[in-house]
Amino acid sequence: MARPVQHNTKVKMVEIPKGYSGEGFFATTFDKAIGAARKNSIWPLPFATSCCGIEFMATAASHYDLARFGAERMAFTPRQCDLLMVMGTIAKKMGPVLRQVYLQMAEPRWVIAVGACASSGGVFDTYSVLQGIDQVIPVDVYVPGCPPRPEAILDGFMRIQELVGQESLRRRHSERYKDLMNSYGIQ
Amino acid sequence: MSLTNDYIKQRLVEKFGEELTSFEEPFGILSFTAPAALNLKVMQFLYDDEELQFRFLTDLTAVHYPHQADAELAVVYHLYNFREKVRLRLKIFVPVAAPKVFTATKLFESANWMERETYDFYGVEFVGHPNLKRILNVDEMTYFPMTQGIPAGKTRRVLIRMTRCLDAKY
Numbered sequence: 392m393a394r395p396v397q398h399n400t401k402v403k404m405v406e407i408p409k410g411y412s413g414e415g416f417f418a419t420t421f422d423k424a425i426g427a428a429r430k431n432s433i434w435p436l437p438f439a440t441s442c443c444g445i446e447f448m449a450t451a452a453s454h455y456d457l458a459r460f461g462a463e464r465m466a467f468t469p470r471q472c473d474l475l476m477v478m479g480t481i482a483k484k485m486g487p488v489l490r491q492v493y494l495q496m497a498e499p500r501w502v503i504a505v506g507a508c509a510s511s512g513g514v515f516d517t518y519s520v521l522q523g524i525d526q527v528i529p530v531d532v533y534v535p536g537c538p539p540r541p542e543a544i545l546d547g548f549m550r551i552q553e554l555v556g557q558e559s560l561r562r563r564h565s566e567r568y569k570d571l572m573n574s575y576g577i578q
Numbered sequence: 579m580s581l582t583n584d585y586i587k588q589r590l591v592e593k594f595g596e597e598l599t600s601f602e603e604p605f606g607i608l609s610f611t612a613p614a615a616l617n618l619k620v621m622q623f624l625y626d627d628e629e630l631q632f633r634f635l636t637d638l639t640a641v642h643y644p645h646q647a648d649a650e651l652a653v654v655y656h657l658y659n660f661r662e663k664v665r666l667r668l669k670i671f672v673p674v675a676a677p678k679v680f681t682a683t684k685l686f687e688s689a690n691w692m693e694r695e696t697y698d699f700y701g702v703e704f705v706g707h708p709n710l711k712r713i714l715n716v717d718e719m720t721y722f723p724m725t726q727g728i729p730a731g732k733t734r735r736v737l738i739r740m741t742r743c744l745d746a747k748y
Contacts, residue, residue, distance in 0.1 A: 483716045518723035519715065 405431050422560050429473070429499075430556035431461040433548075436472035438492065440479030443506035443538040447478050450541040460548060469495040474551060475528075478538075480508040481521045493528040494577065498563050501555065503547050504530045507537040529571055581662040583608040586630060593623055600669075609667035617655070617670045618680045624657060624666070625685060632657040632666055635686035638693060640700040642674070642725045650674035651725075653702055655682070672702070674725070681706040699724040 410419030507513030512522035534547035600611040624632040636656040649671035681704040682689040693704040694713040701722035
């Protein structure tokens with residue numbers, strides 16, 4: 392008789408970063424080791440304001456299972472999070488709130504704009520809607536769609552993972568990054 | 579005796595004579611236009627009169643008619659008589675260059691919110707309003723979004739261009 396508890400035997404492991412290994416040692420760069428650790432344990436902060444948020448709920452639930460990417464740990468305080476996921480229409484009145492949330496996140500931080508509204512205002516070409524969140528905060532990845540399917544959100548998330556894994560540890564101290572922040576009025 | 583539109587009109591004409599114009603009954607609701615300076619007097623009369631008793635302000639908004647010189651903005655009041663279940667529509671017209679209207683907040687508390695909203699979207703200045711500032715839009719907004727003639731957004735620009743293309747083709 393089969394055992395009542397079944398174990399997952401198809402566990403996938405993350406690839407080991409490139410490096411030199413021999414008997415009893417493995418050497419690689421900090422960039423790669425830290426990048427691999429970061430990209431597989433991203434803590435997302437869902438900022439869901441409309442239908443893209445519903446698609447995100449499907450993405451995070453069992454069928455699409457965002458947890459496979461090490462991102463099952465949603466947090467609703469910006470101070471603990473690495474990735475701000477903006478999903479839905481952002482009204483102009485919401486702009487300062489979104490900016491405040493971004494400012495409260497600790498470096499390093501990433502932003503993904505999910506859906507047409509967050510990326511460009513979408514169909515809401517009107518006086519009350521922010522025409523893309525990149526008017527108030529810098530964005531790393533844009534996901535198209537209205538709303539995007541969970542597969543698209545996962546694709547966007549994997550692109551964020553790529554960025555996180557390849558980011559140089561010096562990037563956040565570079566002049567270019569400071570210029571980017573200054574262009575948004577962030578010190 | 580139930581309150582009929584004809585009777586209301588008769589009472590209004592008795593009281594205000596030639597001042598009130600454009601009596602209509604769209605969808606069975608008596609509608610008429612009053613001079614901007616008389617809006618409070620008319621509403622006070624409708625409120626106080628023992629038979630008319632229009633003591634509820636259902637709605638207050640504005641309409642922009644850009645082609646009506648010196649009467650571009652219409653301020654519309656919807657009044658209601660709860661006892662007789664009768665509705666009434668009062669319009670006043672003001673120029674968009676100086677859209678000054680007396681506030682109805684002394685008569686109806688609910689006018690406070692609605693007049694702020696009307697100011698926010700149409701720029702109508704309600705003289706005597708206790709707190710006339712934007713209510714729904716961002717404070718930094720420099721225009722009144724529901725007045726026509728503000729620059730078209732990208733969708734409307736595309737639509738206009740598409741319409742022109744179609745016109746040229748057919």
